Amino acid sequence: MGPLNYHHLHYFWTVANEGGIAAASRRLHVGRASISAQIKSLETSIGAALFERRGRHLDLTDTGALVLEYAETIFRTGEELRDVLGGHSPVRTRPLRVGVVDAMMKLVAFRSLEPLLELEEPVRIRCVEGSSSALFGQLAVHDLDLVLSDVPPPTGAGLRVHTRTIDDSTVSVFAVPKLKRRLARAFPDSLEDAPLLLPTKASALRRNVDSWMVERGIRPRLAATFDDSALLKVFAEAGHGGMVGPTSMAGEIKTRYGLHLVGELEGLRSHSYATLPARRYMHPALDALPAFQ
Numbered sequence: 001m002g003p004l005n006y007h008h009l010h011y012f013w014t015v016a017n018e019g020g021i022a023a024a025s026r027r028l029h030v031g032r033a034s035i036s037a038q039i040k041s042l043e044t045s046i047g048a049a050l051f052e053r054r055g056r057h058l059d060l061t062d063t064g065a066l067v068l069e070y071a072e073t074i075f076r077t078g079e080e081l082r083d084v085l086g087g088h089s090p091v092r093t094r095p096l097r098v099g100v101v102d103a104m105m106k107l108v109a110f111r112s113l114e115p116l117l118e119l120e121e122p123v124r125i126r127c128v129e130g131s132s133s134a135l136f137g138q139l140a141v142h143d144l145d146l147v148l149s150d151v152p153p154p155t156g157a158g159l160r161v162h163t164r165t166i167d168d169s170t171v172s173v174f175a176v177p178k179l180k181r182r183l184a185r186a187f188p189d190s191l192e193d194a195p196l197l198l199p200t201k202a203s204a205l206r207r208n209v210d211s212w213m214v215e216r217g218i219r220p221r222l223a224a225t226f227d228d229s230a231l232l233k234v235f236a237e238a239g240h241g242g243m244v245g246p247t248s249m250a251g252e253i254k255t256r257y258g259l260h261l262v263g264e265l266e267g268l269r270s271h272s273y274a275t276l277p278a279r280r281y282m283h284p285a286l287d288a289l290p291a292f293q
Contacts, residue, residue, distance in 0.1 A: 006074070008042035011035050012050060012064075013071040020058055073143070095126040096285050099135035101149040102227050103203035107249050107256070108167050108272045109148045116285050123285040129228075131202065139275065145283045147275045150204045160278035164291040167272040169246035171205070174259040176239040183242060187263035188218060195223040195241035197232050205270050209244055212268045233257050246270045 015024040015035065025032045043050050050064035060068060096116065100109045109127075116123045128135075128144075136153050138144045139161065148166070153159050173191070175183060183190045191213070199206045206225075213220065223241040226232040236243040237257045245253060250261045274291045276282060286292060 005042065005045065008038045008045070009067075009071055010075060011038040012042055013068065013075050015039065015051075015058070016060060016064070016068050016071075077142075095124040096283050097143065097145045098125055098127045099138060099144045099147040100127055100129050101132045101135060101147070101151075102129045103199045103205070103229055104148060104150045104272060105245055105249065106230055107252050108246065111252075112148060112166050112272075112274060112289065112291065115290060116288055119285070119288055123288075136275070139277055142277060145276070146286065146289075149273050149275065150271070152273050153275050161275050162278055162292070163273050163275045165271055166274045166291045167246055167248060167270070169248035169270055170264050171209070171244055171268040171270050172247045172250065172264045173242045173244055173262040174236065174250070174253050174257075175242040175262050176237070176258060177260055179239060179242060180260045180262050183262045188216070188265065191218050191220045191242075193219065193221050196220040197224050197226065197235050197241040197243045198222060199229060199232065200225045200227050202227070205244065208268055208270070209265070212265055233259075246272075 011024070011028070011030075014027055015021055018024045018027055021032050021035050024030075024035055028035070039050065046063065046067070048063040049061050050067060051058040052061055053059075098109075098113065100106070113125060113127075116125060130138075132147075132149050132151050133154075135144065135147045135149070136159060139147050139153075140159055147153075152163055153161050173183065173187075173196075179195075183194055198209065201207060201210070224232075224235060226235075232243060235241065236259055242262060243259065244265070247261070247264055253259050254261070274289065276286060276292065
């Protein structure tokens with residue numbers, strides 16, 4: 001394969017984003033035949049079809065989807081560079097790309113991001129979930145603008161970032177009223193053989209809870225474990241076990257899920273973090289994050 005023709009790539013990117021050659025023609029002020037020819041040349045250069053026609057519609061092939069992913073990064077970054085060189089901040093209309101670690105309590109993430117939705121100029125937020133290692137990797141290559149996590153970024157991995165603590169709280173057990181009445185008696189010894197719903201061991205909170213229980217000789221009955229903290233709360237709300245969470249969220253946990261605070265795990269704390277890449281030009285909406293003001 002020879003050198004990539006970025007002019008052809010830009011035509012392909014525009015067709016994919018506009019939904020067809022006719023719409024791209026209007027956007028680019030270029031004839032349809034010319035656009036078709038440019039895309040054909042790109043396909044010849046790559047050695048694979050980028051689109052397949054289904055009736056009157058063009059759908060991306062697997063190769064086309066891969067090429068589009070790279071083209072998005074190339075041309076969105078180019079648009080940002082144009083704005084910066086023109087003396088402007090990168091446009092606020094670009095979505096704020098946020099990675100949320102799957103095991104993290106979503107109420108903490110919501111509390112952190114909600115101020116961005118209350119700005120005079122609306123901010124579009126695009127949230128994705130994943131493991132901390134995957135999300136920090138995406139942050140490192142600028143595929144994300146912000147990561148919310150239950151662990152700080154790894155040290156010594158070449159990451160240039162700014163990190164702030166967004167929640168530092170004691171940890172408590174929460175349960176539906178019926179289970180709460182049972183567990184509240186002689187807490188925390190009442191947790192012996194009691195049903196608990198916990199995140200998987202990939203979660204920092206789970207590892208800390210396990211250590212806390214071992215130190216005190218308490219052996220709860222592990223009813224279920226979850227990668228997804230939102231699903232865990234569905235099971236807790238249905239009364240299938242108690243759950244652990246930051247005491248700082250007790251009011252919201254009760255309001256949203258009907259789960260009452262049973263008791264605090266004395267000496268145990270949970271932390272949540274917001275991490276930004278250390279680069280000169282960042283999404284302007286990040287200035288509104290309380291943790292970075």
